[in-house]
Amino acid sequence: MSTVIVTHPACLNHVTPPGHPEQVARLEYILDALAPLGLETVKAPLVADDDLLRIHPQSHIDLIRDSAPEDGWVSLDGDTHMSPGTLEAALRCAGGAVRAVDMVMTGEATNAFVAMRPPGHHCEREVPMGFCFFGNIALAAKHALDHHGLDRVAIVDFDVHHGNGTQDLVEGDKRIFFASTHQMPLYPGTGHPHETGGFGNVLNCPLPNGAGSQAFRDVMIRDVLPAVEAFKPQFLLISAGFDAHLADPLAGMNLTEDDFAWATGRLCDLADTFAQGRVVSCLEGGYDLEALAASAKSHVQGLMSRVPKKELPNG
Numbered sequence: 001m002s003t004v005i006v007t008h009p010a011c012l013n014h015v016t017p018p019g020h021p022e023q024v025a026r027l028e029y030i031l032d033a034l035a036p037l038g039l040e041t042v043k044a045p046l047v048a049d050d051d052l053l054r055i056h057p058q059s060h061i062d063l064i065r066d067s068a069p070e071d072g073w074v075s076l077d078g079d080t081h082m083s084p085g086t087l088e089a090a091l092r093c094a095g096g097a098v099r100a101v102d103m104v105m106t107g108e109a110t111n112a113f114v115a116m117r118p119p120g121h122h123c124e125r126e127v128p129m130g131f132c133f134f135g136n137i138a139l140a141a142k143h144a145l146d147h148h149g150l151d152r153v154a155i156v157d158f159d160v161h162h163g164n165g166t167q168d169l170v171e172g173d174k175r176i177f178f179a180s181t182h183q184m185p186l187y188p189g190t191g192h193p194h195e196t197g198g199f200g201n202v203l204n205c206p207l208p209n210g211a212g213s214q215a216f217r218d219v220m221i222r223d224v225l226p227a228v229e230a231f232k233p234q235f236l237l238i239s240a241g242f243d244a245h246l247a248d249p250l251a252g253m254n255l256t257e258d259d260f261a262w263a264t265g266r267l268c269d270l271a272d273t274f275a276q277g278r279v280v281s282c283l284e285g286g287y288d289l290e291a292l293a294a295s296a297k298s299h300v301q302g303l304m305s306r307v308p309k310k311e312l313p314n315g
Contacts, residue, residue, distance in 0.1 A: 003304045004109040005034060006096040008044040011116045013085025017073055020081065021250060021287040022131040027117050030283070033293035034115065034300055042103070044096030044116060046088070047139070051098055054142040055135050055169050060126045064090065064133050076128050090118055090133040093282075097140040100280040101235070105148045111268075111279040111303045113240070115296070119284040121163035121239045122188060130161070130188060137239050137282045138169035141176050144235045151175060154233035156224060157182070158216075158263055159241020159284040160251040162191030166239065167202055174199035177231040179224045181205045181216060183244070183253045203227050209252040213259050216244070220263060228270050234278070236271040238264070241284030242295035248288050257291070257298040264302030277306055 012024050052061050067074050068087040075081050093116045100112035114136070121137055122130025141153040154177040155170065157163040162182040167190070170176040182191050184206035191204040205219045228236070242260060244253035264281075271279045281299065286292035 002110060002307050003039055003300065004100070004103055004112045005039050005041045005115050005300070006044050006100045006112055007031065007041060007115040008092045008096065010085065010092050011089045014089035014118055015083040015085060016081050022118065025289055026286065026292060027115065029289045029293040030115050030296045033297040037297070037300065037304065039300070039304070042099065044092040044099055044114070046091045047095035047098060051139060051143060052094060052134060054146060055139050056125060064128065080128055080131055080133070086118070086133070092116065093118060093120060094134045094136050094139055097136040097280070097282055098143050101140050101144050101148070104278045104280055105144065110277060110307045112281070113300050113303060114280065114282040116283060119241070120282065121157060121159060121166045121241070121284050122161070123165040124168040129165070132165060135165050135169045137237055138166050140237050140280055140282065141170060145175050150234045152177070152231060152233045153235045153237065154179070154228050154231055155237045155239060156228065156267055157239035157241070157284070158244065158260070159239055160244035160248065160253050161187055161241065161285060162204065163239055164188045164190040167195065167197070171197035171202050174201055177201045177228065177233065179203040179205070179227055181207060181219060181224065183207055183209060183211070183251050186251060207253060210254055212254045213256060216253065216255055216259055217262065220266065225266055225270065228267070232274045234275050236267060236275050236279045238267060238279065238281035239284045240281040240296070240299055242286030242292050245286065245288060245291040245295055247291035248286065250285070250287050257295040260295045261298040261302045264299050265305070268302065268306050272306070279303065
């Protein structure tokens with residue numbers, strides 16, 4: 001088994017208006033950074049409607065399908081735009097998350113990074129927003145539970161923005177624990193500590209502008225990691241947003257790629273203890289291209305470090 005990269009060239013056809021931070025180059029930079037690692041790359045399938053219906057009503061699926069333009073752009077809100085290639089990209093993002101879970105659960109991979117766009121953690125049950133069209137990471141959790149018969153799945157989101165969509169999609173399911181570190185105040189304005197979910201299964205750990213590495217690591221050690229440990233997840237999912245990096249133009253948490261590598265390692269430790277090492281991470285934010293690429297590479301190298309050396313490329 002090895003670390004697998006799940007992606008698809010269709011994600012390069014999701015074109016946003018000029019100047020939009022969620023641009024094609026994000027994925028190009030990431031794939032270029034990951035290429036020297038020599039990992040297996042798996043093409044993401046289109047998600048089935050039956051899978052999407054685990055998290056979204058048919059009306060939401062129809063809205064996204066019906067909004068897809070034949071040319072130019074359609075704006076679903078001030079931040080969330082569809083081009084002719086967006087629908088396929090979004091469907092493959094969700095399908096890629098499902099495929100990654102299947103590969104890890106069946107032993108085809110030790111762990112996986114879903115290197116795809118558009119992101120998903122802001123999309124609520126019936127509201128596409130914040131560059132997101134489907135709740136990819138929430139779908140991955142529901143699929144692991146419903147299709148593979150697990151009882152407990154944890155999601156940890158270290159994107160600088162609160163994963164309001166993921167919270168909306170999982171807070172009523174006691175089988176899923178969701179923890180988020182994020183900057184506050186910041187878009188989307190959710191993620192307060194008092195938001196704890198229907199079963200105490202949500203943990204929000206907001207941090208101030210300029211928090212920095214030590215504050216991030218402190219809240220992970222004090223709050224997030226013990227909460228995940230107490231939940232004893234059988235599968236661990238990571239919403240891997242890298243926009244908390246000090247170079248990112250959309251926020252100011254001031255982390256470095258070393259912080260993402262550290263967090264990856266600590267989460268993998270928990271997965272080793274409770275989940276047979278099963279980890280899938282999905283790309284969320286990150287808008288400084290060079291910082292994004294370096295951070296994603298550090299994250300994936302952290303995943304690779306959990307693979308037995310004889311299974312590594314050229315190992």
